[in-house]
Structures are given as structure tokens and as C-alpha cells.
Amino acid sequence: MNAIAPHQRRPSWRPAGLGLGLGLWLGLLSLGAHALPWSVQVRDAKGQPLADAVIAVELKGQPSRLPAGSKTQAQIEQRRRQFQPFVLVVQTGTPVNFPNFDTVRHHVYSFSAAKKFDMKLYSGTPAEPVLFDKAGVATLGCNIHDSMSAHVVVVDTPLFGKTDASGLLKLDLPAGEHMLRYWHPGFKQPLLREQALSVSGTGNNQLELSLSLER
Numbered sequence: 632m633n634a635i636a637p638h639q640r641r642p643s644w645r646p647a648g649l650g651l652g653l654g655l656w657l658g659l660l661s662l663g664a665h666a667l668p669w670s671v672q673v674r675d676a677k678g679q680p681l682a683d684a685v686i687a688v689e690l691k692g693q694p695s696r697l698p699a700g701s702k703t704q705a706q707i708e709q710r711r712r713q714f715q716p717f718v719l720v721v722q723t724g725t726p727v728n729f730p731n732f733d734t735v736r737h738h739v740y741s742f743s744a745a746k747k748f749d750m751k752l753y754s755g756t757p758a759e760p761v762l763f764d765k766a767g768v769a770t771l772g773c774n775i776h777d778s779m780s781a782h783v784v785v786v787d788t789p790l791f792g793k794t795d796a797s798g799l800l801k802l803d804l805p806a807g808e809h810m811l812r813y814w815h816p817g818f819k820q821p822l823l824r825e826q827a828l829s830v831s832g833t834g835n836n837q838l839e840l841s842l843s844l845e846r
């Protein structure tokens with residue numbers, strides 16, 4: 632099972648296939664804007680598709696945290712001595728649970744500036760989730776199992792996703808001049824890169840992104 636993404640908690644009466652938070656969607660309606668299909672194809676410098684690239688779009692370059700009182704949560708499971716998923720993307724302000732489904736105990740920690748925490752040896756689901764309240768990349772490990780690793784990428788927008796095995800991600804975005812932020816586990820720095828993103832109301836909104844990974 633994967634993380635509980637915000638879209639999996641979408642109330643049934645909401646328009647299907649729309650990757651927008653409810654408040655944002657209502658806001659767009661009131662502005663008369665509408666979401667357009669947009670896609671990004673991510674490849675490495677040799678042209679190979681890159682899975683697990685994190686893509687986040689800040690509308691008009693405006694950062695936005697998870698609204699107070701939101702029920703959105705996410706999780707990274709521990710199964711067969713692995714974190715699942717390997718890369719989790721959440722909006723700033725999202726609580727993340729770390730349930731352990733293994734029979735062995737794990738000790739999950741992060742030393743990253745974006746979020747430092749330390750959950751000493753435990754079984755089952757810790758009572759309190761970890762609140763990711765600052766944008767950035769937190770790299771997780773387990774003190775017992777050195778091969779366990781995962782990343783929580785915290786972004787200031789509800790418009791985000793990860794590329795699939797073919798390096799592709801589709802989002803619905805309103806036309807305008809936005810800010811694109813992206814990251815990949817192959818980056819050495821825990822910093823999202825950024826570039827301006829223009830979404831056209833009439834054109835073909837497909838972006839090709841080529842990433843040079845520092846291996």
C-alpha cells in the first residue's frame with residue numbers, strides 16, 4: 632500500500648480527475664479560471680526516463696501551506712525492512728505517520744534541516760504523527776537497518792506529484808505564470824531546484840525536463 636495521498640481523501644462529490652485542493656478549486660472558480668491538462672517528461676542527461684522525480688507547482692509563485700484544520704495526513708510504512716514509498720511528497724504542514732508492519736522493531740530518524748526527528752525502537756503505529764512544517768527535503772533512515780532509506784519532500788503547494796516509471800507526470804493547472812520546483816533522489820543536495828513555468832490557455836502544455844544527477 633502506498634502513502635495516503637490527499638487525493639485519496641477527496642470527498643466523492645468533488646469533480647473527478649482534478650488534482651486541486653477544494654479551497655483552491657473554489658478559488659479558481661471564483662476567478663473564472665479553469666484547470667488545463669499539463670504534463671512533464673523527466674529524463675536524465677543521457678535521455679533515460681527518471682521515476683520518482685518530485686514536481687511541485689506554486690501558482691503564480693505564491694507559496695501555500697496546508698490550511699489549518701485540514702484532515703489531510705500521509706504515511707510511510709515499514710514493510711519487509713523497507714520504507715514504502717521511497718519518496719513521499721506532502722504539502723507543508725502535513726502530519727506523516729510511520730506505521731511499522733514488520734515483526735522487528737525500527738528506529739526511524741532524520742537529521743535533515745527540513746525536519747529533525749528520532750522515533751526510538753518501536754512496533755506498530757506511533758501514537759503521534761510527525762508534522763512536516765517546513766519546506767525542503769528530509770532524508771530518513773533506520774538506526775537498526777542501514778539499508779532502509781526514504782525521503783519526505785515538503786512543498787509549499789497542494790499541486791504536486793511524482794513521475795512514474797516512464798518519467799511522466801500529469802497535473803491539471805490553470806493558465807498563468809507559475810513557479811516549478813523539482814527534486815530527485817539522485818540530487819546530492821536536499822534542495823529543490825526551481826524554474827519559471829508558463830501554462831498557456833491555448834497551447835500544448837507539455838514540458839521536457841532534463842536533470843543532471845550528481846552521482
Ligand SMILES: [Cu+2]
Pocket residue numbers: 712736737738773774775776779
Ligand atoms: Cu529498521
